[in-house]
Amino acid sequence: MERVIIIGSGPAGLTAAVYAARANLQPLVLAGGMYGGQLMLTTEVENYPGFPEGILGPDLMLKFREQAERFGARVENVDVTEVDFSGRPLIVRTEQAEYQAQTVIVATGASARWLGVPGEEALRGRGVSTCATCDGAFFREKHIVVVGGGDSAMEEALFLTRFGTRVTVIHRREDLRASKVMAQRVRSHPKIDFIWNTVIEEILGQEHVTGLRLRNLRDESVFEFACDAVFIAIGHDPNTGIFRGRLDLDERGYVRVTGESGSNVDGVFIAGDVSDLRYRQAITAAGAGCRAAMDAERYLEALEYQMESAAPLT
Ligand code: NAP
Numbered sequence: 001m002e003r004v005i006i007i008g009s010g011p012a013g014l015t016a017a018v019y020a021a022r023a024n025l026q027p028l029v030l031a032g033g034m035y036g037g038q039l040m041l042t043t044e045v046e047n048y049p050g051f052p053e054g055i056l057g058p059d060l061m062l063k064f065r066e067q068a069e070r071f072g073a074r075v076e077n078v079d080v081t082e083v084d085f086s087g088r089p090l091i092v093r094t095e096q097a098e099y100q101a102q103t104v105i106v107a108t109g110a111s112a113r114w115l116g117v118p119g120e121e122a123l124r125g126r127g128v129s130t131c132a133t134c135d136g137a138f139f140r141e142k143h144i145v146v147v148g149g150g151d152s153a154m155e156e157a158l159f160l161t162r163f164g165t166r167v168t169v170i171h172r173r174e175d176l177r178a179s180k181v182m183a184q185r186v187r188s189h190p191k192i193d194f195i196w197n198t199v200i201e202e203i204l205g206q207e208h209v210t211g212l213r214l215r216n217l218r219d220e221s222v223f224e225f226a227c228d229a230v231f232i233a234i235g236h237d238p239n240t241g242i243f244r245g246r247l248d249l250d251e252r253g254y255v256r257v258t259g260e261s262g263s264n265v266d267g268v269f270i271a272g273d274v275s276d277l278r279y280r281q282a283i284t285a286a287g288a289g290c291r292a293a294m295d296a297e298r299y300l301e302a303l304e305y306q307m308e309s310a311a312p313l314t
Contacts, residue, residue, distance in 0.1 A: 001100050002028050004296050005092050006073075007080050008107035008239075010037020011282040012272025014064035015289030016105045016296075021071035023297045028101075029068065029075040030094065036061035037109045038236075038273075039282055041131040043159050048282055057133070060282070080108075085246050085265040102303065103267045103296040106243065106255060107289060110236035110273040110280070115147065119203030120232075127209025127229045132156040135229075136163050142228035145170055145212065147200060153233035154182040160231065161191040168227065170195045172217060195225075203230060238274050252277065261292040269296050 004020045006013045009031035020027035039045065039057035046054040065075060084091035089100040112130035114120060120128055129135040136144075136159060144164035146157045149171035160167045169186065174196045176183040186192055195214070201222065202213040211226040238254045240247070248256040248264040255263060255275040263270050271292035272285035 001089060001102065002026075003101070003300055004028070004103050004105060004293070005030060005090075005099055005101040006105045006107060007083075007092065008032065008037065008109055008272070008274070009035040009065070009075065010039065010061070010107065010109045010272060010285060011064060012109070012274075012285040012289035012292070013037070013105070013107035014061070014068050015286040016107060016269075016271055016293040017068035017073040017075070017289075018064070018071060019290050019293035020105075020296065021068055021073040023293070024072075025297065025300070027068075027073050027105075027293075028099065029073055030080050030092065030099075031075050031077050032108075033077055033079050035065065035075065035077050038111075041112075041133055043133050043155070045282065080242060083242055083246055085268055090265075090267060103269065103299055105269045105271055105289075105292045105296055106247070106263070106274055107271040107285075107292070108239040108242075108274050109285075110238045112232070113235045113237055115200055115232055115234065117200055117202055119205065119209075123203055123205055123209050126207065127205060128203055128232070129229065130232050132159045132231050135231075136160050139163050139229045141165050143168070143226070145225075145227045145230040146233055147171075147230060148233040148235070149173060149175070150177040150233065150235065151179055151182050152235070154178040154186045156231050156233045157186050157192055158182075158189065161189060164191065164229075167192045168195060168225075169193070170198050170200065170212075170214065172199050173197065200230070236273070236280070240274060261288065261295045267296075267299060269293075269299075 003025045004027040006029045017029045042057035044054045078094045082093040092099045140163045143166045144160045146169045157167050197217045204211040215222050240253050255270050257270050257275050261269045269292040271288040
């Protein structure tokens with residue numbers, strides 16, 4: 001029986017692991033096949049306090065992991081396939097094993113959204129990507145498109161200027177959702193241009209991306225646009241598939257938090273982007289991980305106290 005199982009290994013999960021481990025709860029972190037969460041797919045993180053020069057996302061996550069392991073957290077790179085929260089103990093299953101736990105911290109985060117247009121799936125890895133850090137270097141001296149108007153799209157566009165001869169941002173509106181600083185950096189970059197009020201209808205190409213079929217939303221004109229790669233940066237969806245019917249989810253699929261970090265199931269605590277549509281920052285996720293671990297610790301203490309009080313005197 002585990003005292004704490006943490007599902008997920010982004011800033012929320014690994015911060016929960018640091019706190020639970022330091023509370024001597026020897027947490028088991030089921031980290032997913034690829035540990036580290038979304039920061040594994042970013043470049044420079046400039047807004048995580050404590051790193052005035054900035055730090056690469058994967059380097060930051062390695063530090064999180066090392067810190068958790070230093071205090072006795074066990075991190076396993078496996079995917080959770082099923083949970084059963086209908087009774088006690090709480091059950092968490094992977095392909096290989098079944099675990100029992102007194103408490104579970106859900107920190108499964110969110111994943112990049114896809115456009116769902118023809119050509120997108122067929123050309124994934126052949127010019128279609130959601131990760132500039134992973135795939136940008138394949139497009140040296142090429143014309144690259146980025147889709148989206150948020151901070152992620154701006155970050156991707158700026159990063160891709162290292163490789164591409166030209167980077168075109170395609171956005172469905174005329175206003176950027178991105179923060180002013182990021183938007184300003186992108187707007188003033190000599191290698192970046194914009195196509196406004198336009199959506200992608202189809203990604204074109206046989207072996208690799210050769211262009212896009214675009215639709216202008218103002219005049220409904222449809223036209224082809226030549227490019228070599230398209231990076232999709234249109235937001236994220238919470239990773240809550242395995243919790244459907246087990247945890248209370250809102251209409252967008254985010255876990256509903258009750259109280260501080262609790263859920264509709266006693267002993268199941270929630271942290272990070274899996275329940276956060278609003279902030280979605282590494283630092284807010286880390287803070288939420290800390291809260292969830294402290295709440296789990298208090299819950300376990302109360303449970304032990306109850307069991308001791310109920311034990312017959314000998
Ligand atoms: P976001 O802020 O939700 O932006 C998503 C963008 O994609 C929006 O511009 C949206 O258009 C567009 N979009 C959504 N669905 C689309 C579709 N089907 N077709 C075409 N366009 C679509 O997501 P994000 O950029 O991933 O950022 C998420 C959060 O992380 C934000 O809070 C952001 O500030 C933060 N973030 C911060 C940094 C940083 O500070 N360095 C970096 C990355 C992300 P509309 O604008 O029309 O809705």
